[in-house]
Amino acid sequence: MAVAPMDTIAPVQQSPHGTATGSRRSKINAHLLRLPFYLLALTMIAPFYWLLITVFKPPRELARTPPSFVPESPTFANFYDPEWSPAAINPGHLQGIFQRYQVDLGFWRFMLNSIFITTAITVGSLLICSLAAYVIAKHDIKGRRTIFLLIIASMMVPWQTTLIPNYVIMRNLGWLDSYAAYIVPALAKAFVLFFLVQFLQSIPNELIQAARVDGAGEWRIWWRIVLPLLRPALAAMSIFIVLAEWNNFLWPLIIVQSDEMANIPVALARLNSYFGGPDHQGAIMAGGLLASVPTIVFFLIFQKYFTKGIALSGIKG
Amino acid sequence: MASPIPLRGRLRRYGTSYAMLLPFLALFAGFLLWPLANSLYLSFTKFDGVNPAVFNGVDNFVQLASDTRFRHALGNTALYVVGSVVLGTLLSLGLALAFNGSSWPHRIMRTLFFLPSVTSSIALMLMWKWVLYPSDVGLANTIVDWLGGQAVAWLATPGLTIPILVLMSVWGGMGYGMVLYVAGLGSIPEEYYEAAKIDGASAWRQFRHITLPLLRPVTTYVVVTGLIGAFQVFEAVYIVFSQGANTIGGVLDSGLMIVPYLYDQGFTHFRLGYASAIAWVLFLIIFVLSLVNLRVGRAMKEL
Numbered sequence: 001m002a003v004a005p006m007d008t009i010a011p012v013q014q015s016p017h018g019t020a021t022g023s024r025r026s027k028i029n030a031h032l033l034r035l036p037f038y039l040l041a042l043t044m045i046a047p048f049y050w051l052l053i054t055v056f057k058p059p060r061e062l063a064r065t066p067p068s069f070v071p072e073s074p075t076f077a078n079f080y081d082p083e084w085s086p087a088a089i090n091p092g093h094l095q096g097i098f099q100r101y102q103v104d105l106g107f108w109r110f111m112l113n114s115i116f117i118t119t120a121i122t123v124g125s126l127l128i129c130s131l132a133a134y135v136i137a138k139h140d141i142k143g144r145r146t147i148f149l150l151i152i153a154s155m156m157v158p159w160q161t162t163l164i165p166n167y168v169i170m171r172n173l174g175w176l177d178s179y180a181a182y183i184v185p186a187l188a189k190a191f192v193l194f195f196l197v198q199f200l201q202s203i204p205n206e207l208i209q210a211a212r213v214d215g216a217g218e219w220r221i222w223w224r225i226v227l228p229l230l231r232p233a234l235a236a237m238s239i240f241i242v243l244a245e246w247n248n249f250l251w252p253l254i255i256v257q258s259d260e261m262a263n264i265p266v267a268l269a270r271l272n273s274y275f276g277g278p279d280h281q282g283a284i285m286a287g288g289l290l291a292s293v294p295t296i297v298f299f300l301i302f303q304k305y306f307t308k309g310i311a312l313s314g315i316k317g
Numbered sequence: 318m319a320s321p322i323p324l325r326g327r328l329r330r331y332g333t334s335y336a337m338l339l340p341f342l343a344l345f346a347g348f349l350l351w352p353l354a355n356s357l358y359l360s361f362t363k364f365d366g367v368n369p370a371v372f373n374g375v376d377n378f379v380q381l382a383s384d385t386r387f388r389h390a391l392g393n394t395a396l397y398v399v400g401s402v403v404l405g406t407l408l409s410l411g412l413a414l415a416f417n418g419s420s421w422p423h424r425i426m427r428t429l430f431f432l433p434s435v436t437s438s439i440a441l442m443l444m445w446k447w448v449l450y451p452s453d454v455g456l457a458n459t460i461v462d463w464l465g466g467q468a469v470a471w472l473a474t475p476g477l478t479i480p481i482l483v484l485m486s487v488w489g490g491m492g493y494g495m496v497l498y499v500a501g502l503g504s505i506p507e508e509y510y511e512a513a514k515i516d517g518a519s520a521w522r523q524f525r526h527i528t529l530p531l532l533r534p535v536t537t538y539v540v541v542t543g544l545i546g547a548f549q550v551f552e553a554v555y556i557v558f559s560q561g562a563n564t565i566g567g568v569l570d571s572g573l574m575i576v577p578y579l580y581d582q583g584f585t586h587f588r589l590g591y592a593s594a595i596a597w598v599l600f601l602i603i604f605v606l607s608l609v610n611l612r613v614g615r616a617m618k619e620l
Contacts, residue, residue, distance in 0.1 A: 037415045037426070040408075043488070044429050050456045051444045065453035066462065132341035139334040147342070154349055156607035158549055160576055161600040164359060164589050165352035168366070188344035218333040247438045250551050250576070254584055265439040269556060272443055278454045281447050288440030299435040303428070306435075310493065311500030 055079075055286045059094050059279035078282035094279055097286040100271065103259045107287065110267040115294075117182045117263060118245040122238050125187045130234070133196035134226045138208055139218075148197065154190045160250070167254050181255040182263070186245065192237050199233040200226070236309030239302065246295055264291045359593035366589050377594035387595070389570055390578040393479060397574060398547040400483035401490070406539050408487060409494025410532075414524075417499045427499065430492035438489075442556035445485050446472070449557075472558060475571035482553055482572055490546075494539045501535035502528070541610040545603055551576040575599050 054062065056074040061067075077083075080096040098106045105112070136144050166185055175181040207229070211221045227234070249265040256262050262270065268287050275284065299306055360377055364370035381387050416426040433441055448456040449471035458468045471477055505528065513523045554577045558567030565581045566573030573581075575595065583592030 034415045037412060040412075041426060041429055044432065046456065047444055047448050047488075048432070050448055051440075054447065063454060066459055067454050067456070128340045128344070131337045135334045135338045139331075141331050141334045147338070150350075151345065154345070154353075156604050157349070157353060158545070158599055158603045160549060160579060161356055161596040162349060162352035163356075163579070164583055164593050164596065165355035166348060167583075168355075168589075169348070169352065184344070185348040188341050188348065190345070190349075193341065218337065222337065243435065249439060250580070254580075264437065268437075268439045268443060272446070272556060273559075278450060278452070281450075284443055285447065288437065288443045291437035292435075292440045295435045295437065296432070299431075307431075307496050307500070310496045 051285050051288060054282055055289050057282055059282060062282050063278045078286040094283060097283045097290070100283060101259060101267070107267070107290065109260065110262055110264045111290065113261065114246060114263045114291075117179065118242055120179075120183050121186045121245045122241045124183065125189050125192060125241060126234050126238060128187050129189055129192040129237075130196055130227060130230055131222060133193050133200055133230075134222050136193070137197045137200035138205065138226075151190045151193055155194065163250070163254070166251075170255055176255050177257040177261050179261075182252065185251075186248075189241070192241070195237060196230060196233055199230060203229055235302075235305050236312055239298075239306055239309050242298065243295060356593045356596055359590050360597045362590040362593075364590035364593075365587050367587075370590060373590075377591050380591070381594055381598065386570060386573065387578060390566075390573045390575055393570075393572065394548060394550075394574040396479050397482055397486070397550065398544060400479065401486040401547050402540060402543040404483065405487045405490050405494060405543055406536065408491040409539060410498050410536075412491060412495040413498030413502055414528075416495075417502045427492075427495065430495055432492065433489040434493045438552050439556060441489060442485075442552055445481075446557050449481065473568050475567070475569045478558060478567045478571035481557075482550070485553055485557070486547065486550070490543070494543070497535055497539055498532065501532045505531045537610065541606060544606050548599065548602060548606075549576055550574055551580065555580070575602075 053069065053071050055078055056071045056076070057068070058073055058075045058077055061072060076096070077093070078096055080098050081093055084093045084095050084099060098108070101107060101109070103109050135141065136148050170176050170181045170185075173180075175184075207225060208221055211225050216224070247265060248263065249269070252263050252266045253269070256266050259267075259270075264287075268284070268291060271284055271287060359370060361372060361374060362370035363373050363376070412426075412430055416423040416430075450456075450458065451468065451470045451473065453459060453462055453468055455471075457471060461467070461469055469477075471481060509527050509531075510523055513527060518526070551574075554567065554572045554574055555565060558572040559565045565577050565585070576599070579592050579595045579599070582588045582595060
């Protein structure tokens with residue numbers, strides 16, 4: 001039975017005329033079937049293209065109908081408008097995105113806030129979660145099953161449920177409008193711990209036992225053996241954390257009061273609620289573009305890890 | 318259960334372990350467990366954030382049941398969730414089937430569809446607001462103009478709010494689902510298809526009897542995480558549809574949903590007790606969905 005199909009496959013696959021034309025036809029068919037998706041791809045590009053050209057249009061061009069699809073007089077004024085002055089209102093000139101905020105460093109301030117917060121949360125949560133994951137996966141302590149179960153169960157809680165008490169806690173601690181309010185509550189991430197525990201369970205205990213026999217302490221084992229072993233898992237998780245924290249909006253919206261402490265999403269949302277006219281859209285889109293560049297570049301560099309990380313989380317989860 | 322190791326030995330042996338667990342557990346308890354219990358308590362109180370919370374039993378929940386705005390928000394959310402999840406899942410699967418190869422055209426298409434997933438979500442919302450600008454300077458109305466139509470007040474027409482929100486969600490999310498499906502397709506052994514071809518199965522039958530059943534765990538994941546995410550929508554409503562600083566939910570509340578309403582009650586009207594009750598309704602909905610997810614997941618494994 002195992003050999004028999006061999007004779008039957010060969011003639012079927014090598015039928016003299018049909019296959020060549022058939023495969024060409026099926027190739028054309030396959031492309032025809034994809035046609036709706038190519039059209040869909042156009043709708044993916046169009047809004048991005050619209051954003052991109054808006055950024056380089058001068059105010060006068062932005063308010064014109066019908067709009068232009070290639071900027072006729074490209075300009076960087078939406079980022080920095082050299083002819084704008086705060087004293088005189090000069091029509092046709094608006095503040096660029098870097099001139100719009102009354103804080104030191106202007107728009108850079110929000111970029112730096114976002115970079116600092118995202119980095120701190122990513123590094124901090126990976127360290128804290130990997131420590132806990134190491135104990136839960138590799139230490140035989142009392143209560144670890146209960147603890148793990150509790151952490152898994154907590155993944156079912158939408159974080160918005162804890163929004164109001166956490167806001168009250170921040171206020172009572174006097175942390176509103178501080179980096180601490182951004183960072184500290186975001187460090188213990190149940191899904192990161194869960195993912196790292198799963199990953200560690202697939203790593204043989206012998207590696208860790210060998211280090212113990214050699215007299216290495218637990219902290220040293222975590223730092224020198226567990227963390228390097230976890231590298232692929234940490235890479236996948238850092239991508240999720242970076243994206244989520246860079247785009248975090250609702251929590252910052254309620255804890256941030258001063259302009260100085262806003263992250264990029266909050267700064268852009270405030271800009272959006274102050275200015276509505278079409279001639280302001282250039283600067284708003286310039287802000288949106290600057291907000292997106294870091295994560296898009298990050299993605300293009302680490303593309304492989306991105307898709308692998310998503311695939312891992314989806315198939316395992 | 319008496320442990321064979323004396324207390325001091327146990328402390329020495331397990332002390333480090335607990336010390337390593339401590340940072341996580343302390344933060345986990347302080348900013349998740351305690352607030353969760355606290356929000357349950359607050360949902361049974363009248364609390365304005367300034368004066369002490371006053372216990373008032375199930376009043377908040379009774380009030381919620383007859384709150385027309387809340388019912389409206391629930392109805393909107395249901396429409397939005399169903400629309401975005403059904404459309405999003407179908408398109409994710411379609412895209413994955415169309416572009417799951419390793420050739421460069423396929424890779425470029427995949428990157429293109431994935432792009433919104435890595436773009437700042439606020440930037441995307443501001444971009445949509447500009448595309449849907451009410452006068453002819455907006456992209457959408459320019460296209461309507463080409464087709465010979467009248468400019469549409471996209472964001473001020475109540476009947477268009479949910480369709481637009483669904484569209485933005487599907488547009489932004491299908492690339493992510495596609496990546497999951499591509500991974501799922503990659504894990505199906507090629508031999509199954511070869512065997513089916515030998516048996517003379519048509520492409521449709523192969524899809525129906527091999528691809529779809531083997532993709533079921535991925536589909537479950539895509540659908541359930543999609544549902545959970547859709548129930549928590551906030552930015553799209555807040556950025557694209559809020560008019561002015563104090564109204565949320567778009568024209569006639571046509572885009573009002575659970576989380577925007579929670580924000581509105583909690584942080585615009587400072588009814589923190591009432592908002593906590595809304596938060597618990599959200600929790601219960603998502604809890605049930607997660608249980609369904611677990612159930613389905615376990616059932617799949619036993620199959």
